[in-house]
Amino acid sequence: DTEVTQTPKHLVMGMTNKKSLKCEQHMGHRAMYWYKQKAKKPPELMFVYSYEKLSINESVPSRFSPECPNSSLLNLHLHALQPEDSALYLCASSRPGWGRGYTFGSGTRLTVV
Amino acid sequence: EDKVVQSPLSLVVHEGDTVTLNCSYEVTNFRSLLWYKQEKKAPTFLFMLTSSGIEKKSGRLSSILDKKELFSILNITATQTGDSAIYLCAAQETSGSRLTFGEGTQLTVNP
Numbered sequence: 001d002t003e004v005t006q007t008p009k010h011l012v013m014g015m016t017n018k019k020s021l022k023c024e025q026h027m028g029h030r031a032m033y034w035y036k037q038k039a040k041k042p043p044e045l046m047f048v049y050s051y052e053k054l055s056i057n058e059s060v061p062s063r064f065s066p067e068c069p070n071s072s073l074l075n076l077h078l079h080a081l082q083p084e085d086s087a088l089y090l091c092a093s094s095r096p097g098w099g100r101g102y103t104f105g106s107g108t109r110l111t112v113v
Numbered sequence: 114e115d116k117v118v119q120s121p122l123s124l125v126v127h128e129g130d131t132v133t134l135n136c137s138y139e140v141t142n143f144r145s146l147l148w149y150k151q152e153k154k155a156p157t158f159l160f161m162l163t164s165s166g167i168e169k170k171s172g173r174l175s176s177i178l179d180k181k182e183l184f185s186i187l188n189i190t191a192t193q194t195g196d197s198a199i200y201l202c203a204a205q206e207t208s209g210s211r212l213t214f215g216e217g218t219q220l221t222v223n224p
Binding site: 025031041042043044045048050055056071090094096101102103104105106107 | 130145149154155156157158161203209210211212214215216217
């Protein structure tokens with residue numbers, strides 16, 4: 001299995017909703033990442049988990065809450081989002097350390113209404 | 114602040130043409146330069162370059178890194194319509210945890 005699987009593929013949520021994005025990989029990668037990508041812009045790093053511990057939080061607002069329940073799963077809990085949070089949310093994984101290519105999932109296209 | 118700049122931002126060519134995409138970087142604790150191809154959704158990995166002057170090749174694609182001048186190029190020869198995509202370069206810092214992406218080059222190959 002050489003894939004990173006993200007669900008759902010599309011999500012529309014209201015500003016008062018609570019939802020979660022899910023990411024799963026079975027490649028034995030112990031580093032997992034959340035990126036946010038706005039239209040026609042490059043991906044921007046949000047969070048990094050290394051060995052199931054949060055190692056980087058790029059000053060992301062608290063309405064985004066990551067969780068890494070085990071080495072294969074990464075969640076992103078969403079609450080009270082704003083319309084400007086609408087974007088493609090990409091999950092990626094890699095072996096920890098430099099010199100490791102990342103494998104990206106297909107993303108969740110999120111629309112906040 | 115770390116910065117990666119790609120040029121051109123957009124490029125339209127005909128099938129069979131050869132293209133060169135550019136990527137310059139200013140990254141503290143630089144370790145490697147990665148190239149990705151992004152079509153509809155997930156960026157797909159093309160190359161990772163760590164050493165200066167060593168060309169990496171995969172079929173019609175090749176890439177090289179110049180760590181003295183802080184840039185990399187991605188060449189695509191005999192382009193095909195299936196090469197149409199956004200090409201992203203990203204600089205990886207020493208810990209490996211952070212990728213800084215450039216804006217991407219939108220390549221369109223017309224038949």
